[in-house]
Amino acid sequence: MNHFAVFFKKELKESVKTYKLLLLGIVFLILGIMNPLVAKLTPDLLASFLPEGMSITIPEPSSLDSWAQFFKNIQQMGLIVVLLVFSGVLTNELSRGTLVLLLTKGLPRQTVILAKYAAMLVLWTMSVAISHVVTWVYTVYLFPDNLSQNLFFATFCLWFFGALLLAVLLLGGTLVSSSYGSLLVTGGLVVLLNLLNLFSALKEYNPLALATKNMDVVSGAVAVSELYPQIGITVALILATLGLTVLLFRRKLV
Numbered sequence: 001m002n003h004f005a006v007f008f009k010k011e012l013k014e015s016v017k018t019y020k021l022l023l024l025g026i027v028f029l030i031l032g033i034m035n036p037l038v039a040k041l042t043p044d045l046l047a048s049f050l051p052e053g054m055s056i057t058i059p060e061p062s063s064l065d066s067w068a069q070f071f072k073n074i075q076q077m078g079l080i081v082v083l084l085v086f087s088g089v090l091t092n093e094l095s096r097g098t099l100v101l102l103l104t105k106g107l108p109r110q111t112v113i114l115a116k117y118a119a120m121l122v123l124w125t126m127s128v129a130i131s132h133v134v135t136w137v138y139t140v141y142l143f144p145d146n147l148s149q150n151l152f153f154a155t156f157c158l159w160f161f162g163a164l165l166l167a168v169l170l171l172g173g174t175l176v177s178s179s180y181g182s183l184l185v186t187g188g189l190v191v192l193l194n195l196l197n198l199f200s201a202l203k204e205y206n207p208l209a210l211a212t213k214n215m216d217v218v219s220g221a222v223a224v225s226e227l228y229p230q231i232g233i234t235v236a237l238i239l240a241t242l243g244l245t246v247l248l249f250r251r252k253l254v
Contacts, residue, residue: 003107003108003111004111004114004115007102007107007111007112007115008115008118008119010115011115011116011118011119012119012122015119015123020085020086020123021123021126023081023085024081024082024085024123024126024127025126025127025130027077027078027081027127028078028127028128028130028131029130029131029134031070031073031074031077031078031131031135032070032130032131032132032133032134032135032138033134033138034069034073035066035067035069035070035073035131035135035138035139036066036069036135036138036139036141036142036143037138038069039061039065039066039068039069039142039143040061040066040142040143042061042065061143062143062145062147063139063140063143063145063146063147063148064147064148064215064218064219065143066135066138066139066142066143067135067139067148067151067154067215067218068215069135070131070132070135071154071158071214071215073131074128074131074158075158075211078127078128078131079162079165082123082124082127082162082166083165083166083169083183083186084183086120086166086169087169087173087179087180087182087183088173088179088182089116089120089169089170089173090112090116090170090173090174090182091173091177091178091179091181091182092179094177095177099112109246109249109250110246110249110250112249113170113174113242113245113246113249114242114246116170117166117167117170117242120166120169120170121163121166124159124162124163124166125159128155128158128159128162132151132155136151147219148218148219149218149219149220150217150218150220150224151218153217153224154214154215154217154218155214157209157210157211157213157214157217157227157230157231158210158211158214160210160231160234161207161208161210161211161234163234163238164207164234164237164238164241165186165189165190167237167238167241167242167245168185168186168189168241169182169183169185169186170182170241170242170245171185171241171244171245171248172184172185172186174245174248174249174252175248190208193206193207193208194208196208204229204230205229205230205233206230206233207230207233207234207237209227209230210227210230210231210234213226213227
């Protein structure tokens with residue numbers, strides 16, 4: 001446990017020194033500010049681009065539009081930034097030789113994997129929390145309509161899907177000793193999950209639902225309990241992925 005605490009602190013300090021913490025904080029803060037503002041300004045922007053003399057009925061924006069922007073931006077931009085930032089979290093240290101030195105001095109290999117995953121999870125949690133809180137504050141101010149529900153659970157589901165991708169990213173870094181390889185492995189998982197959605201019998205258990213049904217949960221179209229199977233499957237996948245990563249890293253020659 002002492003090895004884990006020391007290496008975990010080292011990972012967090014490095015995230016500050018390499019500006020990962022600052023970069024993620026800025027990106028997700030900007031996304032949090034953008035979400036309600038885009039929802040508020042979209043009708044006016046659409047109206048301004050219409051040809052003169054033409055008019056269309058544009059629904060009045062609501063809190064649902066703001067949270068739709070939140071989930072879309074985190075999925076399409078936030079997660080991509082996080083994966084890019086952490087893509088070399090294992091391979092960079094191996095290539096520089098700094099990790100080899102620590103391993104030869106007796107640092108347990110499972111500690112390396114688990115501490116790196118924990119540090120990534122902390123930064124991912126911080127990033128989502130920043131964007132969620134900022135979006136919530138602005139949304140309450142701009143759209144006091146109380147139409148959105150289960151916001152914490154919907155955000156938790158998206159966060160949990162991100163936790164799965166981070167575990168796979170570490171596995172990719174162990175399988176393929178390059179940051180590009182880890183990204184390809186993670187992208188391969190996303191493609192596979194999308195393909196599984198083609199089979200209706202598997203949709204109920206597909207972890208991808210944690211990142212695609214968020215607005216259905218917020219609007220009340222999908223009950224919270226309907227995502228329990230996907231959460232259970234995701235827990236099992238994360239544990240299995242970390243276990244496999246530790247096993248492969250123990251056998252890896254560095």
